[in-house]
Amino acid sequence: MLLRKALLRRHTVLPGFDLALGMTLLYLSLIVLIPLSATFLKTATLSWTEFIDTVTTPRVVATYRLTFGSAFAAALLNAFAGLLVAWVLVRYRFWGKRVVDALVDLPFALPTAVAGITLTGLYATNGWIGQYLALADIKVSFTPLGVFVAMTFIGLPFVVRTVQPVLEDVSSELEEASATLGASRWQTFSRVIFPILMPALLTGFALAFARALGEYGSIIFIAGNMPMVSEITPLIIITKLEQYDYAGATAIAVVMLVMSFLLLLAINGLQAWARHRQGKV
Numbered sequence: 001m002l003l004r005k006a007l008l009r010r011h012t013v014l015p016g017f018d019l020a021l022g023m024t025l026l027y028l029s030l031i032v033l034i035p036l037s038a039t040f041l042k043t044a045t046l047s048w049t050e051f052i053d054t055v056t057t058p059r060v061v062a063t064y065r066l067t068f069g070s071a072f073a074a075a076l077l078n079a080f081a082g083l084l085v086a087w088v089l090v091r092y093r094f095w096g097k098r099v100v101d102a103l104v105d106l107p108f109a110l111p112t113a114v115a116g117i118t119l120t121g122l123y124a125t126n127g128w129i130g131q132y133l134a135l136a137d138i139k140v141s142f143t144p145l146g147v148f149v150a151m152t153f154i155g156l157p158f159v160v161r162t163v164q165p166v167l168e169d170v171s172s173e174l175e176e177a178s179a180t181l182g183a184s185r186w187q188t189f190s191r192v193i194f195p196i197l198m199p200a201l202l203t204g205f206a207l208a209f210a211r212a213l214g215e216y217g218s219i220i221f222i223a224g225n226m227p228m229v230s231e232i233t234p235l236i237i238i239t240k241l242e243q244y245d246y247a248g249a250t251a252i253a254v255v256m257l258v259m260s261f262l263l264l265l266a267i268n269g270l271q272a273w274a275r276h277r278q279g280k281v
Helices: 002-010 017-043 048-055 058-091 097-104 112-123 130-135 144-169 172-180 185-214 217-223 233-242 246-280
Strands: none
Touching: 017 246, 048 246, 058 097, 058 144, 058 185, 058 233, 058 246, 097 144, 112 130, 112 144, 112 217, 144 185, 144 217, 172 185, 185 246, 217 233, 233 246
């Protein structure tokens, strides 16, 4: 048995641990660590007072509030809607199921500029959807609500594609056993199915949230980009770059990086807690 394990370790498809680890660290350094380090180094050219003044101006703070608030709200909505869509795709058979399944991936394939123009046309006051919302005095295009709509549009696939494989692995026998023991449908879902899906749902939420934070192309068309109203943080970074204020742009980028990292770290902590709790059940 020991000889067999030694042979398996020696003849693996992937390269050895040292080589694989070295390639991993090299790739991550080139793609992630070096660009992020350059951002922090460029920001270091500012004094602490200049840094604080740059990242706390009323206009910049307004973009933080809109960007992070809309991204969080859109990710919450996508967590609920994505779970529902994944449930329908996995548990039901209906005509046009493959078309619906393909539509879920449309935001992945659609260029962001095309998505932005399309959403703007749909939700403008004379658009197919916007004209009816206008009757209720609801304006989407060129408002913060438009930012939320665009973030919701691009984030849904991340939740669906994360939850769907886990839901496919959940055996229907669990539901049958729960029903046999006298549990209602809601009790079966909340106490049996949902704890299994929770880690994947949190992962999908985190991916949708991170994607919404970094979205630019589809939002600038529908947002209207009015300072203090519908301007997102990525746009103000681009604006500073166009003004050759590289240190100011990287300073705001550093704030976004740190805030995003802390939020994602908290979400990863919730994932670990959910997996640990699921293992005890």
